[in-house]
Every structure is written in C-alpha cells, then in structure tokens.
Amino acid sequence: MAQGDDLAVLELAIRTAVTRLGASLLEGLLAGDDGYRGPRAACRAGHQAVLTGYRAKTIDTVVGPVAVRRAWYHCAECGHGLAPRDAELGCARASMSPGLARMTARAAAAVPFARAAGLLGELAGISLTVKRVERCAEMAGAAAAAAISAETDAICARELIPVPPPLPLPDMLYIAVDGTGVPMVPAATRDRAGKAADGKARTREVKLACLFTQTTTDEDGFPVRDPGSSSYLATFEPAERFGHLTDAEGRRRGSQHIRQLVVLGDGAAWIWNLADELFPAATQIVDLYHAREHVHELATLATRLLRGSQPDWLAQRLEELDAGNIPALLTAGQDLKFTGSLARERDKALGYFEANAHRMHYQHFRALGMFIGSGVVEAGCKAIIGQRLKLSGMRWNIPGATAIATLRCQEASNRWEHIWQRAHYQTPPVSLAKHAS
Numbered sequence: 001m002a003q004g005d006d007l008a009v010l011e012l013a014i015r016t017a018v019t020r021l022g023a024s025l026l027e028g029l030l031a032g033d034d035g036y037r038g039p040r041a042a043c044r045a046g047h048q049a050v051l052t053g054y055r056a057k058t059i060d061t062v063v064g065p066v067a068v069r070r071a072w073y074h075c076a077e078c079g080h081g082l083a084p085r086d087a088e089l090g091c092a093r094a095s096m097s098p099g100l101a102r103m104t105a106r107a108a109a110a111v112p113f114a115r116a117a118g119l120l121g122e123l124a125g126i127s128l129t130v131k132r133v134e135r136c137a138e139m140a141g142a143a144a145a146a147a148i149s150a151e152t153d154a155i156c157a158r159e160l161i162p163v164p165p166p167l168p169l170p171d172m173l174y175i176a177v178d179g180t181g182v183p184m185v186p187a188a189t190r191d192r193a194g195k196a197a198d199g200k201a202r203t204r205e206v207k208l209a210c211l212f213t214q215t216t217t218d219e220d221g222f223p224v225r226d227p228g229s230s231s232y233l234a235t236f237e238p239a240e241r242f243g244h245l246t247d248a249e250g251r252r253r254g255s256q257h258i259r260q261l262v263v264l265g266d267g268a269a270w271i272w273n274l275a276d277e278l279f280p281a282a283t284q285i286v287d288l289y290h291a292r293e294h295v296h297e298l299a300t301l302a303t304r305l306l307r308g309s310q311p312d313w314l315a316q317r318l319e320e321l322d323a324g325n326i327p328a329l330l331t332a333g334q335d336l337k338f339t340g341s342l343a344r345e346r347d348k349a350l351g352y353f354e355a356n357a358h359r360m361h362y363q364h365f366r367a368l369g370m371f372i373g374s375g376v377v378e379a380g381c382k383a384i385i386g387q388r389l390k391l392s393g394m395r396w397n398i399p400g401a402t403a404i405a406t407l408r409c410q411e412a413s414n415r416w417e418h419i420w421q422r423a424h425y426q427t428p429p430v431s432l433a434k435h436a437s
C-alpha cells in the first residue's frame with residue numbers, strides 16, 4: 001500500500017459514518033413537524049384541499065437521503081394532491097433539498113453533467129444519476145432565467161427602478177456585445193438556414209453582453225477595467241429581447257447615472273441598431289480586432305494582384321486602421337484593380353469600413369483612454385459559452401443551453417447567491433414541468 005492509503009480509507013469511512021449520523025439527525029428534526037396544517041389547506045390554485053392522510057417521501061440532501069412523513073391534502077377541483085410541508089421545505093415537486101440542488105447546480109454549471117455527477121460522488125459522497133444532475137441544473141437555470149426575465153420586464157416598464165451605483169461613480173460603462181453559435185440537436189434547428197453544406201443550421205446563436213466599468217488608465221495611458229465590475233447576460237432569443245435584457249442590465253449597472261456609455265461590438269448591423277435605440281448617447285466602437293480581421297480578408301483577396309508587395313500593403317492598411325484613418329484605407333482599397341466577382345467582393349469588404357468609419361476613430365478613442373477592443377466579451381464568450389456549451393460532441397436544446405448559460409453568467413457576474421435568494425427557484429417552467437417528480 002502507498003503511504004497515506006490507510007488514512008484515506010479511514011477518513012472516507014469516517015465521513016460516511018458522520019454523514020449517516022447527520023442524515024438521521026436531520027430526519028429526526030424534520031419529524032418534529034408532520035406537516036399537518038388543519039383539516040384543509042390551500043392548493044397552488046388557491047382552492048381548499050382536504051386532508052387525506054399522511055405520506056412518506058424521500059428527500060435527497062447534502063447528508064444523503066432523508067425520509068419525511070407529512071400530511072397529504074387532496075384538491076378535488078385540481079384533481080391532484082399536495083403537501084404544504086414540501087413547499088415550506090423548498091422541495092415542492094422536487095426530491096432534492098435546496099441545499100443539494102444548489103450544490104448540484106453549481107457543479108453542473110461548471111462541468112458537463114456526467115463529470116458533475118462524478119465530482120459530487122467523489123467530493124461530497126452524494127450519488128446522483130447524470131439525468132438528475134442535468135434536470136436539477138436545468139430547473140435552477142430556467143428559474144433564474146425566468147426571474148431575470150421578469151425583473152427585466154419590470155425595469156423596462158419602469159415599475160422597478162434599480163438603485164444608482166455607489167459613489168464614487170465609475171467614469172465609463174461599457175456594453176460589449178457578441179454572438180456565438182452553440183451546437184444544437186436537430187430539433188432545435190429545424191427549418192433554420194445555416195452555413196453547412198446542406199444549407200441547414202447546426203447551431204443557434206447565443207447573444208452575449210458583457211457590461212463593465214472603467215474609471216482610470218494605467219501609467220501608459222491604457223484603460224483599466226474596474227476590478228470585479230463585469231456582469232454578463234446571454235440569451236438565444238431574438239435581438240429585440242436581447243435588447244430589453246441589455247437595457248435592464250445597463251440600468252442595473254447605472255447607465256442612467258454614469259457619464260460616458262460605450263457600446264463595443266464587431267461590425268454586425270443588429271448591434272448598432274440596438275445601440276441607437278437603447279443607448280443613443282453611447283459612443284459606438286467597432287472592436288479593433290474584428291476590424292483588423294476584415295483588413296486581413298481584404299489583403300487576402302488581393303494576394304495575386306499585389307504579389308510580393310502584399311505584406312507591405314497589408315501592414316500599411318493596418319497602420320491606417322490603427323490610426324483610424326479610414327478614408328486612406330478606403331482609397332487604397334478602391335485602387336485595387338479587380339474585375340468581375342473579385343471587384344464585388346472588394347466593394348463588399350470596403351462597405352464594412354464605409355458603414356463603420358465613424359466607429360473606428362481608434363486614435364481618438366485611445367487618446368481618451370478608452371477600450372477599443374472587445375477582448376472582455378470575447379474572453380467571456382469563450383469562458384462562459386465555449387468552455388461549457390461548445391465542448392466536443394455536445395448537442396443542446398434551447399431550454400437546456402439557456403439554463404446552463406444563465407447559471408454561468410450569474411456566476412461570472414458574482415451573482416450566484418442571487419439565484420437562490422429568489423423565491424420558488426425550484427418551481428419549473430411549464431416546458432420542464434414533466435421532468436419534475
């Protein structure tokens with residue numbers, strides 16, 4: 001035996017024993033209330049349900065399964081039964097305690113469901129099937145998404161006014177927007193056009209926003225993101241709904257109070273349409289790295305035309321872009337003597353710079369100490385979406401991907417605890433209700 005094996009066996013055995021002891025203690029505590037709430041109790045629809053007896057239920061907790069016996073009421077009008085005690089314990093229509101549900105959702109937000117189940121077994125000694133881990137995380141994520149959505153509606157309707165950010169106010173609020181494809185099961189992309197050879201979509205776009213603030217620059221004049229200031233949101237819903245969610249998040253973050261708003265995006269038209277509508281006073285900046293890619297594409301188009309001088313040509317155009325000298329870049333582009341389809345491609349490529357020229361005053365933005373790259377949201381896309389939803393072999397449906405993306409956004413925004421402070425987080429939305437037991 002290797003060194004430490006004895007201890008490893010011993011400590012695990014003791015944990016198992018202590019956990020069992022804990023479960024019986026918990027069971028004893030729960031038995032102190034039999035859930036009797038009088039001969040009648042209100043059902044969820046507000047009817048009077050009638051006591052029919054007592055029923056046993058097993059709840060999985062962080063110390064293992066625990067049996068509870070509680071009063072059972074039947075509602076004749078709804079045609080089903082309920083135990084008021086379950087709702088009080090946070091286990092209505094669920095067989096996991098809130099504590100275990102939190103733990104499970106946390107693991108499943110971080111790693112794939114099968115690995116999460118394995119980690120819970122190894123680290124916490126809790127045995128759950130992969131399917132239960134998945135359902136638990138989806139329910140928590142769906143409930144969080146529903147709560148965020150409801151809050152968004154209230155904020156957009158001005159029924160809820162977020163408190164201003166604490167003083168001193170940050171100087172600038174950035175809203176960086178991006179989209180990325182998430183691989184989907186066929187049912188989730190049915191009838192959607194895509195880029196694959198057969199014209200069908202394999203992915204659905206999740207739209208992501210990262211909001212962060214900036215107050216200072218470093219000694220070299222580069223902008224510094226206020227530490228811990230990033231918050232994220234992600235949705236598969238259309239641009240209009242994404243706009244509402246972003247608007248609400250902007251208001252939560254102080255868009256009504258902070259001096260300077262900045263919208264950072266790649267060149268996609270929908271982003272600027274939203275920015276015009278929601279944040280008309282914001283400075284719009286095309287992410288420099290996306291713009292550079294477009295310069296590279298233009299140079300690639302001109303490889304045969306320019307031959308040996310192509311690298312120099314590219315370097316000069318990148319310099320012009322960095323300086324925000326879009327007129328010079330456009331003139332050089334128009335000087336490329338293409339014909340036919342290449343000419344059309346050139347004009348299309350130049351159209352990007354024409355349309356976005358006013359969002360590419362990079363030298364000016366730099367001089368003001370502003371961020372000109374949306375590296376934050378790109379990194380966020382990779383970390384929040386890519387590292388959990390786009391792993392090899394994964395195929396999602398929209399509710400599942402939304403739930404996990406929501407949990408991960410909440411975590412990346414340091415709002416993990418908020419999910420659980422919202423009441424009834426275990427109440428599943430209708431589409432997931434069939435999973436609940």
Ligand SMILES: [Zn+2]
Pocket residue numbers: 043044045046047048075076077078079
């Ligand atoms: Zn009823």
